[in-house]
Amino acid sequence: MKVVGGSASVPLAKAIAFELSTNIVDVAFEKHTGGFPDGERYVRLLGSVAGDHVVLVQTTHPDLMIVEFLLLADAIRDAGARRLTAVVPYFGYGRQDKRFLEGEAVSAKTIGKHVAVDANELLTMTIHNPDILKTFPIPAQDIDGIPALGRYLKSADVDLLLAPDSNAIRFAKTASAICGKPYDHLEKERIDSYTVKITPKKLDVRGKSVAIVDDVISTGGTIATAARELRSQGARRVIAACVHGLFVGKANVNLKVCDEVIATDTVQSAHTKVSVAPEFAVAIRAL
Ligand code: R5P
Numbered sequence: 393m394k395v396v397g398g399s400a401s402v403p404l405a406k407a408i409a410f411e412l413s414t415n416i417v418d419v420a421f422e423k424h425t426g427g428f429p430d431g432e433r434y435v436r437l438l439g440s441v442a443g444d445h446v447v448l449v450q451t452t453h454p455d456l457m458i459v460e461f462l463l464l465a466d467a468i469r470d471a472g473a474r475r476l477t478a479v480v481p482y483f484g485y486g487r488q489d490k491r492f493l494e495g496e497a498v499s500a501k502t503i504g505k506h507v508a509v510d511a512n513e514l515l516t517m518t519i520h521n522p523d524i525l526k527t528f529p530i531p532a533q534d535i536d537g538i539p540a541l542g543r544y545l546k547s548a549d550v551d552l553l554l555a556p557d558s559n560a561i562r563f564a565k566t567a568s569a570i571c572g573k574p575y576d577h578l579e580k581e582r583i584d585s586y587t588v589k590i591t592p593k594k595l596d597v598r599g600k601s602v603a604i605v606d607d608v609i610s611t612g613g614t615i616a617t618a619a620r621e622l623r624s625q626g627a628r629r630v631i632a633a634c635v636h637g638l639f640v641g642k643a644n645v646n647l648k649v650c651d652e653v654i655a656t657d658t659v660q661s662a663h664t665k666v667s668v669a670p671e672f673a674v675a676i677r678a679l
Contacts, residue, residue, distance in 0.1 A: 394441055398450030398464055400457040404481055404657045405449035407669035435463045442472035451659055452503055453484030465510035478511035479672055481658035482636045489521040504528035515675050517658055518607045518635045535675050537635035537668050538563050540656050542570025544666040551600040556580055556618040564605045578618055590617045598626035609634040612646035619649040637661045
């Protein structure tokens with residue numbers, strides 16, 4: 393087995409290769425220093441994969457990383473790989489999982505269809521709606537990334553875990569089982585892609601350190617609204633913890649209300665503090 397990492401996921405690919413005690417095949421992402429002037433992607437495998445089972449690790453966010461995934465998968469096949477396992481740690485476009493209005497693309501299905509062109513199977517993590525994976529043309533599994541957050545929170549200064557909405561209760565519950573801290577939840581109403589409203593609810597947070605646990609932080613609006621509510625109820629410390637830290641737009645400004653922000657390496661950022669490599673290694677070994 394060999395591991396190849398796309399440029400969105402090189403540190404995670406290396407961590408997975410380490411967990412599996414296998415080799416990484418390096419990739420050149422630029423033909424000339426600075427890349428192509430028009431911003432198009434370039435990939436070149438710098439080692440052999442002929443006859444190998446290759447694990448390609450690449451998050452499909454932002455959009456150019458989808459192109460890079462396709463180029464790498466095709467190059468790996470052309471180079472004679474025997475089997476290709478696609479590991480898409482954060483499945484970009486996963487949230488458009490149905491046709492809400494006539495004529496819309498079911499974007500998650502579209503990306504899945506194209507990932508399947510060269511891959512034998514797909515592993516992804518904490519996808520918005522795991523049911524969408526059943527519509528993909530190849531076997532596809534959702535791996536739970538929350539245990540990685542639970543591991544981190546176990547040794548952090550945290551008294552209580554909090555789900556920002558009822559959908560996130562399952563995340564707080566899983567993390568709670570691993571780190572041994574209790575959990576509660578708030579109620580959120582999404583107004584639009586940028587605005588959320590949190591219904592105030594009396595929580596026992598006075599003087600406590602609270603970690604808000606969610607699958608994704610995008611604009612940081614959900615977490616910031618929840619964090620303000622916790623502060624107004626006397627929380628001593630507020631931590632934001634997510635599997636996928638996208639941190640788009642003014643997220644870092646919005647998140648200033650938090651004392652600490654924790655994300656995994658499904659999307660590499662300044663807030664990446666814990667790796668999901670052990671979770672993927674277990675799933676790859678079980679294939
Ligand atoms: C919503 O369903 C998700 O669980 C997250 O709460 C949401 O994606 C976070 O987005 P934002 O950071 O933009 O509020």
